[in-house]
Amino acid sequence: MEVLRTHGVEVAYERVGSGPLVLLVHGSACDSRIWRPQLDALADDLTVVAWDQPGAGRSSDPPPGFTLSDYAACLADLVDHLALGPAHVVGHSWGSTLALELYRQAPEQVATLVLVDAYAGWKGSLPASEVRARVERTRAMLAAPPAENVELPGVFAGEPPAEFAELVRRLAADVRRGPMADQLTAMAEADLGGMLGSIDVPTLLLWGELDARSPLTVARRMEAAIPGARLVTFAGAGHTLNLERPAELNDAVREFVHAHPG
Template sequence: MVQCSGLEVAYYRVGEGPPVVFLHGAAGDGRLWQPQLDVLSDAFTVVAWDEPGAGRSSDVPASFGLTDYAHCLAAVVESLRLGPAHIAGLSWGGTVALELYRHHPDLVKTLILVDTYAGWKGSLPAEEVQARVEGARRMLAAPPDEFDPTLPGLFAGEPPAAYVPLLDAMDAAVRPDTMRTQLALMAEADQRDVLPTISVPTLLLWGEQDVRSPLTVARQFQKAIPHSELVVIPGAGHVSNLERPQEFNRTVRDFCHAHS
């Protein structure tokens, strides 16, 4: 555990070598990165955090903001003496990665932005943001025994059978207050001002069939971030690290080796 602003922040750590820090999406925790923890640890120090409010970490305070997430992530990187590290974020985790770069660029060796957003407000049409906010409101208003944190459109097809038990376990561990905080922050975030300032090597890793953060968003990132590289994973949706782990791991491995 790492202490940050009175919170305990948990993490998984395996392997030795250049550090790669993975940031999960909303309604998830560090276990989302099991295929990466298993495979990439042969050549890298692989760390996957449970952000505040997720997994084994402390509950997220009601007043927690995006900057607070970034500062807690910085505390993890600094406490483990990992920086500068390869920082990889999926979906909401990529938004957190961008906020880390805004406030702590010295801790970032490269960015790996996976099926992500510069906040919903910064990446999606206003009507889509509004539809997602309304959907989140309905989800969070459900009685506790009917609460289902599964977001629509995560996979190109059915969830990979090998990871269904893992997905079920993460769903069962989701805290409604965490989900409320994450989605509210995501809806209001607009980080387009950060993108042109990024000076570290940046990999944009996208599922070809992602409907939550479609390839149009990836193209926006590619246009705004100097010298960024876009790799599209065929047949993958939003959670490409689970749906196509071999292609995902190979791409991350090659990129990190090239910039280590």
């Protein structure tokens, strides 16, 4: 694990392998550990970097009021720090919104986008009533006694895969509630729908057909809005493809990166 100090925070990240840079950006209520199947499988011919966003994992907490732009600025500084050229950015869920904001801020740092069960922000992808309901549910969860794990509903199509059940439990137990509350605000207010048509790098959308958190209607709108985007769906999978279909996701990422060297 390495650490970058930027924007008043310490950003921890794991780096393995060699080759084109693949930057893994995790979703909400987790950290870089959720990418273990990708770190293990992709490092044979790719440089794979998985960060812990500020307020998660081994990174330090951000100051109160940290915004989507602030998170993405830290991500941009990490790409600069790695000095491996533009990154193939793989963002999952909330991490896909960060990937889009990174592209908006610094398109020269992005070689391709792989958006997994993604959002253009909650405001940019979901009805206002659904955003309000999610905010209320999540705030109630964050206000629960500390002994109760923070677990988002509908993350898997069914139960977590048995081999990752303990990992999922540990991730839920390690959520830091203060930073997540600020992240919730950033996610609820984010609307990047208007910039999708300006994306000018190859873009791959990977989606679980049974995704209850970011349903296929969101995927199809993003496919229509992003020039040249390609949507690949996975039968029987939900919102967390990298754990539910790790081998297939790994193959899709590797093939896409090598087909678009940047």
